[in-house]
Amino acid sequence: MTTNHRIALIPGDGIGAEVLPPARQVLDVLGRRHGFSLSYTSYDDWSCERYLREGAMMPADGIDQLRDKDAILLGAVGYPGVPDHVSLWGLLIPIRRSFRQYVNLRPIRVFEGIDSPVRGARPGEVDFVVVRENMEGEYSEVGGRLNRGFPDEIAVQEAVFTRAGVTRVLDYAFTLASQRGGRLTSATKSNGIVHTMPFWDQLVTERAASFPQVAWDQEHIDALAAKFVLEPARFDVVVASNLFGDILSDLAAAVAGSIGIAPAANLNPERDFPSMFEPVHGSAPDIAGQGIANPLGAIWSAAMMLDHLGHPAAARDITDAITSVLAKTDIRTRDLGGTATTAEFTDKLIELL
């Protein structure tokens, strides 16, 4: 008897549809090897195209259709002609929130065989994780506009931080730090953002007391962004609010030379609801449809999914294969300076698996 996992596949827009099939190929190989099976449900038309046709990114009962799945694998969302706040708030963000995926986890690693744009970012030395709060904070529907179109027009945006919301992501981050290198850095801006960020700092100090084995510090987001460039090897776990985590994780992926490779997990740690896994890269309309997208972001995301589903050995097979294909071959997609197609890159990776 093998465990079966029900997986929702949402390709989304642009290259999203080109990077999910490679991830699925890899998953199927590993299922056979490690004795589990995956059954897929595809939601191919949940996309900007659908929005333009029907006025919604997904059906009205979309969230309910996903509810009984064990995990969601998403390609990419966003396409020219649909404002980003429409496409994202019509699909990605409702999934993150309905399924209480309050942790956004983004590993950052410099691989051998990848040229980092940053001199100090050497393979083996840079290996950290950004833990981003994923459900509240600066991404909030609270706010609006007054005097639209008049000289006295104003827009206000509320950032909302709750004790419960911050505490749970801090607990996740401190626990992770205690299992990794024992170090945690909190991103703050309590010198400029005077209501929410001092509260964040206070909760970090409070939670730190329960994790005496973790050495922690805090850095203002401006200085921290600078340090990602100046001393990328010094981080272990970085915990940040929704917005700061978004900025830091993209920046860190760039520092590691791996925007096309970086994965993200949107986790509901309690497993009350499905978690969602997605590459960090966007829908890349400029190269969509050409079959040259880098599949590694989606494949590494699939590895994070397997880890979450209880198959850490299978997950490690994938990250080992990614490490090998980069270190031992010079086959590369265009974003990494090569000429390989998505299919060629995937085939080579599966060969090394």
Place this chain on the structure above:
Amino acid sequence: MTTNHRIALIPGDGIGAEVLPPARQVLDVLGRRHGFSLSYTSYDDWSCERYLREGAMMPADGIDQLRDKDAILLGAVGYPGVPDHVSLWGLLIPIRRSFRQYVNLRPIRVFEGIDSPVRGARPGEVDFVVVRENMEGEYSEVGGRLNRGFPDEIAVQEAVFTRAGVTRVLDYAFTLASQRGGRLTSATKSNGIVHTMPFWDQLVTERAASFPQVAWDQEHIDALAAKFVLEPARFDVVVASNLFGDILSDLAAAVAGSIGIAPAANLNPERDFPSMFEPVHGSAPDIAGQGIANPLGAIWSAAMMLDHLGHPAAARDITDAITSVLAKTDIRTRDLGGTATTAEFTDKLIELL
């Protein structure tokens, strides 16, 4: 008859007191050469020390004491033992706001003789300016906390963007772009921040229509931070909200290898009130009192001040001397990998002036 300019000197905390005297030495040399004079008023005890003693960073009539000055030169603010939001909101931010310094201007340049941590950041190629909105946006006193200390505690923070406030900084940035390379990049996050950032984007589009000679684009802050590392040479003028400008300008200074060199101008372009000039670096408590701080940030800030006061040739003398001391000598303070003292570095620069 020579013009006299009344300058307020606020050393502030830590190395602030060590970097202002070098700036003053340089200013005096240039006054003699270019036929203007500067008279100084020093506010030596406006600092965290004063706060700890008297409960305020500056006297109650502090702002009024500065009102009749032509410009303010500030060292650095912030010291251990005083929470940053207290020290900053007790001195720096009230000055920015009372004197309606709505533009924060931060030039980014890679100098010959400075090792950038980023491979693609070559001298002569990276030369851009961050124009940061400096009076509203995410830095706001609007907000607060509810249920303090209880499980249901929340903190809210309002970001406030006004049409007038955004438009004036955009006009400044577009005008600057039209005088420089004719290119402008707007930092946004309208995919995640759904009320204020789409408003920002809309105002950029509106103002762009009045500057057909400027080619502009917009980037989400996460992608833009990544591009600062991946393609730093591609920028000319970058315009950003208060928070985004803060993050981007620190990041850019790191990319340029020059946190200790970077200057900032807090401008009231209408000249209704004094503008303020300050190095980007902080008070650096770890090296304060040792006489080894890098004076170039304060000296370059003094150059921006001279430019604002109507002495562009004198300002250029300073930036030329900074360029020379870095390109033609290997005298360096510790932050730049050398062993020179603040005084030795300053003397060499004055020799080259």
